[in-house]
Amino acid sequence: xxxxxxxxxxxxxMDLNLTINRNEFVLVVGDNGAGKTTLFNAISGNIKPExxxxxxxxxxVTDMPQYERAAVVANVFQDPKIGTIAGMTIRENLNMxxxxxxxxxxxxxxxxxxxxxxxxxxxxxxxxxxNRLNDYTGDLSGGQRQALxxxxxxxxxxxxxxxxxITAALDGQTSDRITKxxxxxxxxxxxxxxxxxxxxxxxxxxxxxxxxxxNGRAQRLS
Amino acid sequence: MLTLQEISAAVExxxxxxxxxxxxxxxxxxxxxxxxxxxxxxxTGAAISSVMIKSGCDPYLALLIAAxxxxxxxxxTGILNVYMKIEDLLSGIxxxxxxxxxxxxxxxxxxxxxxxxxxxxxxxxxxxxxxCAVTVVPVAFFTYLLNTDFGLGxxxxxxxxxxxxxxxxxVNAMLIFGLAVSNAMVGMCGATFTQYQGFCDVSQGIGSxxxxxxxxxxxxxxxxxxxxxxxxxxxSIAYRIFIAFAINSDVLGLKTQDLNLITGLLIIFTMGxxxxx
Numbered sequence: 001x002x003x004x005x006x007x008x009x010x011x012x013x014m015d016l017n018l019t020i021n022r023n024e025f026v027l028v029v030g031d032n033g034a035g036k037t038t039l040f041n042a043i044s045g046n047i048k049p050e051x052x053x054x055x056x057x058x059x060x061v062t063d064m065p066q067y068e069r070a071a072v073v074a075n076v077f078q079d080p081k082i083g084t085i086a087g088m089t090i091r092e093n094l095n096m097x098x099x100x101x102x103x104x105x106x107x108x109x110x111x112x113x114x115x116x117x118x119x120x121x122x123x124x125x126x127x128x129x130x131n132r133l134n135d136y137t138g139d140l141s142g143g144q145r146q147a148l149x150x151x152x153x154x155x156x157x158x159x160x161x162x163x164x165x166i167t168a169a170l171d172g173q174t175s176d177r178i179t180k181x182x183x184x185x186x187x188x189x190x191x192x193x194x195x196x197x198x199x200x201x202x203x204x205x206x207x208x209x210x211x212x213x214x215n216g217r218a219q220r221l222s
Numbered sequence: 223m224l225t226l227q228e229i230s231a232a233v234e235x236x237x238x239x240x241x242x243x244x245x246x247x248x249x250x251x252x253x254x255x256x257x258x259x260x261x262x263x264x265x266t267g268a269a270i271s272s273v274m275i276k277s278g279c280d281p282y283l284a285l286l287i288a289a290x291x292x293x294x295x296x297x298x299t300g301i302l303n304v305y306m307k308i309e310d311l312l313s314g315i316x317x318x319x320x321x322x323x324x325x326x327x328x329x330x331x332x333x334x335x336x337x338x339x340x341x342x343x344x345x346x347x348x349x350x351x352x353x354c355a356v357t358v359v360p361v362a363f364f365t366y367l368l369n370t371d372f373g374l375g376x377x378x379x380x381x382x383x384x385x386x387x388x389x390x391x392x393v394n395a396m397l398i399f400g401l402a403v404s405n406a407m408v409g410m411c412g413a414t415f416t417q418y419q420g421f422c423d424v425s426q427g428i429g430s431x432x433x434x435x436x437x438x439x440x441x442x443x444x445x446x447x448x449x450x451x452x453x454x455x456x457x458s459i460a461y462r463i464f465i466a467f468a469i470n471s472d473v474l475g476l477k478t479q480d481l482n483l484i485t486g487l488l489i490i491f492t493m494g495x496x497x498x499x
Contacts, residue, residue: 044388046384046387046388065392066387066388067387067390067391067392067393068390070387070388070389070390071390074388075388077384077385082382082384082385083385084382084385085377085378085381085382085385086381086382087377087381088374088377088378088381092374092377095371095374096374096375096378096385096386096389097389099371099374099375099389099390100389100390101390102371102390104370104371104372104374104375104390104391105370105371105372106367106370106371106372106373107370107371108366108369108370109369109370109371109373109374110369
């Protein structure tokens, strides 16, 4: 469960109060500058609120730095160039995601066990990425990189998943497939999910509730 | 033409400076931090090693302590940048500047020390084999390190800090660690080289950054997407052979004082070609 109490961030979010239950899928909508991305940054720990508190499963994470909060919060960024590392292979990117929230030890990161898991997950995309584990991510198309970053976000047991306009860089068919994968996974893994979108179809078809942000305040959560 | 002895000496120095190139690679490429403190930490390593050897210490122990001294300089650079919010370039410059006095202190205020008649790692052995052995250790260490989960975290901060942090990597701690290890290698290179030439000078670190960077660029050019640390060593050897050839060949009329000009031209040529590819 995610609780935000009287959150204020740089005059972008103002006295924001929010409660999102476990296994709930909330779509976040609002005009440009409404505070959607700032809300995500505050939840992920990228920005520290000036006041207020953030609780995840009743644990106060307000002062917890982003790298520690990564154990419970996974992000998919709008730009796939931020969501993946171009100079690393697909396998290495997935290794990075696999270790989210775990102690990074001095043991070799590649293993057959991990490869098997990665291939299984990548197969669900239907893009053939499971056969390209040694390829550099920088050689992939924007859509492929975004699809990879979504798999990266689902590979660990994070409690909260933040999706920032994830289908903006994808074609219609891929967008539908990705949305389906996300929908299935968040319910299977019982994640709390927030997704920023401007897509009317997604607003109509996806999510349990819709959060409307206006001028940094939660105008409606229905 | 170069004699066999001159080629052998170039390879030996190239191997030793390969350690420096690996350190430079770690900061400039792996963690993407333009660290200028290495001109100072090179001499720190050399000074510590020289003083220890002159006081009768084991020369291999002197290498280890020299590496620790260099690593300490790297930690200071990291702290200036991470906690005191001083820009990366300036942090390195400040540390390199301050290290000049520190190095003089280590050397007992004398600007140079001689190691003639002292026992060094090169005493009574084949210099080429010893230089090889000393260089192989960091190559193996770095190759292993960067293929671990910890090493992936280290690499990630140089390429995408936002994702690194979102993936649970403590970027600040990793940055300081990277600078420490890099400068430890630079210090170790200074210590090895000073034992090789039997002489330590407080100003011998000037230009080490450029030499290291040139070696990295040549190595990347020669062995693209091969083991980067082997590439650093190969680049360093190639650089030394090129310099030896340029200085010793009478055809071009170049002399020792033209060394920096040749290095500068070599960088321009290599980097210019790299961009055009």
